[in-house]
Amino acid sequence: MQGIRASDLVVGYEGKSVLKDVNFWVRPGQILTLIGPNGSGKSTLLKSITRQLKTIAGQVYLAEGTMDAYTDAALAKQMAMVTTERISPELMTCRDVVATGRYPYTGRFGVLGKEDEEKVQKALESLHALEVADRLFAKVSDGQRQRVMLARAICQEPKILILDEPTSYLDMHYKLEILQSIRNMVKEENLAVVMSLHELDLAQKVSDLVACVDGETIAKIGRPEEIFCGDTIACLYGVSAQAYDVVSGSMFLQKAKGEPKVFVIGGGGSGIAAYYTLQRDQIPFAAGILSEGDVEYKAAKALASALVTTPAFYPIEIRQMAQARKWIDDCDYCICTLDAFGPLNQANKELLSYAKEQGKWIREGEKPWQK
Ligand SMILES: Nc1ncnc2c1ncn2[C@@H]1O[C@H](COP(=O)(O)OP(=O)(O)OP(=O)(O)O)[C@@H](O)[C@H]1O
Numbered sequence: 001m002q003g004i005r006a007s008d009l010v011v012g013y014e015g016k017s018v019l020k021d022v023n024f025w026v027r028p029g030q031i032l033t034l035i036g037p038n039g040s041g042k043s044t045l046l047k048s049i050t051r052q053l054k055t056i057a058g059q060v061y062l063a064e065g066t067m068d069a070y071t072d073a074a075l076a077k078q079m080a081m082v083t084t085e086r087i088s089p090e091l092m093t094c095r096d097v098v099a100t101g102r103y104p105y106t107g108r109f110g111v112l113g114k115e116d117e118e119k120v121q122k123a124l125e126s127l128h129a130l131e132v133a134d135r136l137f138a139k140v141s142d143g144q145r146q147r148v149m150l151a152r153a154i155c156q157e158p159k160i161l162i163l164d165e166p167t168s169y170l171d172m173h174y175k176l177e178i179l180q181s182i183r184n185m186v187k188e189e190n191l192a193v194v195m196s197l198h199e200l201d202l203a204q205k206v207s208d209l210v211a212c213v214d215g216e217t218i219a220k221i222g223r224p225e226e227i228f229c230g231d232t233i234a235c236l237y238g239v240s241a242q243a244y245d246v247v248s249g250s251m252f253l254q255k256a257k258g259e260p261k262v263f264v265i266g267g268g269g270s271g272i273a274a275y276y277t278l279q280r281d282q283i284p285f286a287a288g289i290l291s292e293g294d295v296e297y298k299a300a301k302a303l304a305s306a307l308v309t310t311p312a313f314y315p316i317e318i319r320q321m322a323q324a325r326k327w328i329d330d331c332d333y334c335i336c337t338l339d340a341f342g343p344l345n346q347a348n349k350e351l352l353s354y355a356k357e358q359g360k361w362i363r364e365g366e367k368p369w370q371k
Pocket residue numbers: 013018036037038039040041042043044045
């Protein structure tokens with residue numbers, strides 16, 4: 001048995017459980033990502049499977065049996081953890097901090113050999129932390145610190161890497177770069193990784209397995225495609241089904257309340273900016289006529305109070321035209337975000353003409369409701 005396996009774990013504080021019936025198995029070459037709301041128990045679980053927190057019941061199995069059987073030194077060669085907790089060692093450079101990752105091999109007061117120095121250098125390089133290597137650790141930015149701490153963990157040459165929100169302080173560039181580095185290490189070193197992430201869109205892309213931590217247990221565990229579907233994410237976070245689009249990874253604010261005042265003729269992604277503008281101004285709107293396969297369909301469904309659609313790959317029918325005309329009648333204004341109308345989109349061209357005849361057409365960007 002390799003990697004890390006949790007069996008019927010109960011974790012928590014002072015004998016009071018936060019999570020129970022926790023079961024998973026992360027094999028070498030796999031990433032398991034824990035997702036779930038604030039306070040649901042992700043960090044508690046990560047601390048428990050690294051022995052920072054005593055488990056209440058159950059077992060964690062590593063390559064050579066239960067975790068309890070490992071000495072601290074043996075465990076440090078097996079497993080490394082990076083947390084979000086801030087450590088600020090006085091007078092240590094970032095290189096010194098990374099070098100502490102070699103302690104399991106050199107001993108606490110051991111002198112780093114040539115090979116150790118090379119490993120420190122390589123870890124700094126692979127985490128793009130060389131430019132801060134000789135600066136004081138206490139005086140670098142949060143994002144730089146996060147990269148240094150990950151370099152330290154890599155230096156430890158673990159078989160299992162545990163990461164609590166490894167991307168929390170990173171900008172977009174480094175979020176992508178760090179996750180790509182982790183993915184590469186998983187493949188090259190055959191690492192097993194357990195981490196927590198708040199970025200659901202990234203969790204969906206980087207993970208082999210995703211576990212939904214809900215404050216009581218792991219409510220669901222599976223491949224990303226088994227988790228990012230249906231209403232699993234909406235239920236886990238207690239948001240409306242439309243608030244998160246599992247396909248694109250987009251989040252949407254709440255739609256404006258009330259009867260639609262504006263009708264948006266959009267399509268092909270052209271309407272999205274108008275939907276966001278109307279949502280920000282809290283103007284309820286209707287939209288159409290959109291194919292249900294259109295790239296902006298999910299945004300329209302989340303933000304529009306009324307929507308006229310056709311099934312994907314079906315032509316617009318008289319019935320939908322009538323519905324859209326009715327919404328234009330009921331609205332005060334109509335915005336068209338399309339520049340051109342193809343042969344299959346003549347119905348929306350007709351709708352625009354209809355809105356103009358009714359004196360309801362306004363240009364995108366005009367805001368008569370602000371007068
Ligand atoms: N040292 C502690 N003693 C007692 N309870 C704690 C302790 N640390 C955390 N908790 C509680 O345990 C629960 C789980 O917290 P935990 O930090 O594991 O959540 P999390 O999922 O990591 O949250 P976040 O996404 O906000 O980081 C929370 O109710 C929290 O208040």
